[in-house]
Amino acid sequence: MTISHGHLKMAFMSVRKNKWRSLLTMLGIIIGIVSVVTIVSVGNGMKQQVTGQIDRFGKDMIMIRPGQVGKTDTKDALANSDILFGRSSLSGLSAQDYQTIKRSKDVDQVAPLGLISGKVTSSDNITKTNNIIIATTPQLPAALNQSIHYGSFFDDDSELSSAVIGQQVAYDLFGQRAPLGKTFTLRGQSFTVRGVMSEFNAPPLSPTANFDDAIFISYKAANQITASTTQYYAILAKPREGTKTQAAINTITSNLKKAHGGEQDFSVLDEQHSVAAASDVIDLLTSFVTAVAAISLFVGGIGIMNIMLVSVTERMHEIGVRKAVGATSHQIMLQFMLESTVLSTLGGIVGVLLSILTSFLLHTYTTYKPVLSWSAVGAATLISMAIGIIFGTLPAAKAARKNPIEALRHE
Amino acid sequence: MAIIELQDVSKLFGFGDATNVALDEVTLAIDEGEFVAVMGPSGCGKSTLMNMIGLLDRPTHGLYTLQGRQVARLRATQRARVRRDTVGFVFQSFNLLPRLTVLENVALPLAYNGVSANTRAKRALDMLERIGLRDRAYYYPSQLSGGQAQCVAIARALINDPRIIIADEPTGNLDSISSRLVMELLSEIHRSGNTILFVTHNPELTRYATRTVYMHDGGIVHDEQTEIGEVAPTARKALYSLFRKTVDDDLAGVSALMKAVPHPSDITKKKPAAKTTKKAASKSKAKAKPAKKGSKK
Numbered sequence: 214m215t216i217s218h219g220h221l222k223m224a225f226m227s228v229r230k231n232k233w234r235s236l237l238t239m240l241g242i243i244i245g246i247v248s249v250v251t252i253v254s255v256g257n258g259m260k261q262q263v264t265g266q267i268d269r270f271g272k273d274m275i276m277i278r279p280g281q282v283g284k285t286d287t288k289d290a291l292a293n294s295d296i297l298f299g300r301s302s303l304s305g306l307s308a309q310d311y312q313t314i315k316r317s318k319d320v321d322q323v324a325p326l327g328l329i330s331g332k333v334t335s336s337d338n339i340t341k342t343n344n345i346i347i348a349t350t351p352q353l354p355a356a357l358n359q360s361i362h363y364g365s366f367f368d369d370d371s372e373l374s375s376a377v378i379g380q381q382v383a384y385d386l387f388g389q390r391a392p393l394g395k396t397f398t399l400r401g402q403s404f405t406v407r408g409v410m411s412e413f414n415a416p417p418l419s420p421t422a423n424f425d426d427a428i429f430i431s432y433k434a435a436n437q438i439t440a441s442t443t444q445y446y447a448i449l450a451k452p453r454e455g456t457k458t459q460a461a462i463n464t465i466t467s468n469l470k471k472a473h474g475g476e477q478d479f480s481v482l483d484e485q486h487s488v489a490a491a492s493d494v495i496d497l498l499t500s501f502v503t504a505v506a507a508i509s510l511f512v513g514g515i516g517i518m519n520i521m522l523v524s525v526t527e528r529m530h531e532i533g534v535r536k537a538v539g540a541t542s543h544q545i546m547l548q549f550m551l552e553s554t555v556l557s558t559l560g561g562i563v564g565v566l567l568s569i570l571t572s573f574l575l576h577t578y579t580t581y582k583p584v585l586s587w588s589a590v591g592a593a594t595l596i597s598m599a600i601g602i603i604f605g606t607l608p609a610a611k612a613a614r615k616n617p618i619e620a621l622r623h624e
Numbered sequence: 625m626a627i628i629e630l631q632d633v634s635k636l637f638g639f640g641d642a643t644n645v646a647l648d649e650v651t652l653a654i655d656e657g658e659f660v661a662v663m664g665p666s667g668c669g670k671s672t673l674m675n676m677i678g679l680l681d682r683p684t685h686g687l688y689t690l691q692g693r694q695v696a697r698l699r700a701t702q703r704a705r706v707r708r709d710t711v712g713f714v715f716q717s718f719n720l721l722p723r724l725t726v727l728e729n730v731a732l733p734l735a736y737n738g739v740s741a742n743t744r745a746k747r748a749l750d751m752l753e754r755i756g757l758r759d760r761a762y763y764y765p766s767q768l769s770g771g772q773a774q775c776v777a778i779a780r781a782l783i784n785d786p787r788i789i790i791a792d793e794p795t796g797n798l799d800s801i802s803s804r805l806v807m808e809l810l811s812e813i814h815r816s817g818n819t820i821l822f823v824t825h826n827p828e829l830t831r832y833a834t835r836t837v838y839m840h841d842g843g844i845v846h847d848e849q850t851e852i853g854e855v856a857p858t859a860r861k862a863l864y865s866l867f868r869k870t871v872d873d874d875l876a877g878v879s880a881l882m883k884a885v886p887h888p889s890d891i892t893k894k895k896p897a898a899k900t901t902k903k904a905a906s907k908s909k910a911k912a913k914p915a916k917k918g919s920k921k
Contacts, residue, residue: 226723227723230723530719531721533719534719534720534721535721535732535736536680536704537678537680537707537713537715537719538708538713538732538733538736538780538781539704539705539707539708539709539733539736539737539784540704540708540736541700541701541704541705541736542700542701542704543701544736617680618675618680618681621680621715621719
């Protein structure tokens, strides 16, 4: 028994004749498909943002972090999810470590990242408390492949009163794009704005830290104002020109290990490695939320089954007439299964269209950058089709099994 | 040779103490080309017999031979195929599908026969032309009169060109004029060679039949050959219910009689009034004429 154009037409007609009922039934499938497709595409977008960093910072960036991290299996990935702030319980890397790395051969452009807190007051008397203050060295822009938009980065560790700020800080503190030469106070120390960073397209090393909202000062200045030696949460390094990244990693590892008395209480990661961890987390979260959303698809399927059962009961007489004029049970079964499949597939198509719209709206009005993949769209359509077939089977079988005389008596 | 042959066919409903005998060892043979009226009180098993003969139902016991083939023990799918190809059903309540147009209703059996959509529409239109309702092709059943709806149902029953037409009280829901329209149509079909069985409560309608079967309590109590145009002799006794014969009743008998006479030219000489009363009949006669002339040559 093949499915002909006529059968499809019959199914479409039946869906159209009960417009409202069909629409409400489809709603379950529509919501399910929209949520699944949107969540998958938001997850894809986040992953792409993270992996996009690899290309931006260069594949040869090396990151040294305290503690043992970077195992790529998902259990560890969860523990390491917040790369920037999640490790506060562990001690950071010290200034000695920085020097050790800097002295290693094969290594060029070493930039430590230390975090200090404090409220900032501009010369215009505007106060800001929630910004990130990073203690680093003049090599940071080179290590991050980040350019300076206005002015320049400080040239020397000993520039104790120079600061470079992110674009957001420039706006917030001074209300202008290039507040070069303006001053602000941090922990009683006055700093002069020497440069403004270009906008960070992707926050480096952590999806949560926004470096546009950061103030960069020399680590020596940081030591001075905190009256201590700043701990670094990470040290960035680049292999010397013509050296393999892996070679540089090995050198750093052995040198640091020696300095730490043979104990490896740190991790040396290349960028791909550290991104892989974050990527795994996103995958895990996406699949979890998708599974939750898939439940709504299942519920939608049950809705279709319910309506098809009602429809079968309602049309019992019609089934009797069709059988009386020579329809076989298979033909009746096919008719009802086609109907439920058409219903669910239509729902799937509408759902896909709505999720394209949702992605577009999310893209426009939020910071999520969802990426719709054709495979997700195709899978959604196929899944909705499958739902129609699976959940249509029971009602269709019920219709097909009916004795024609009993069915005819039904009115 | 009998086209329909029932031998000791019984149909039981229910189990144990609650067993209900709908058909009690019925033996019946119907020849090709017979026009059988089935009469009897309500609940005597007429409809069950019709369903059995039409393969909608299967007998509990007994043998059923249809066109020389044993069909009593066929499985549902095979029964559906035999039903589709050999039997056309006409019901008391028309049973047209309300959401399909007249054309789609008539074409419905063809859809289950693997006929393409175009051919279906064409054949259904031809069939509607034959019953004179071509201009109603795109109406919905609810827009038709009872008589028209039943004619459409007959067209649907005929579309697969079945040998047997089974009509279960085809005029039960119709007034006398519509009844006559429907019976005329059935008798025309009969003349084209089909075997027809119909159930009726109206003795008048036995005028159209060639044989009348009387049923009571699940069995056949009497079976008689009848003349076309005459009320069956036994049924005539029941005519007391029609205390007065109306002109309509007479005309029904006359037109049925007319059709029984082979040469239309003779009829027009003898009964000139007939030509104006039955347009459909004269149409088919016009069609039949050239063929006859050809055969004479």
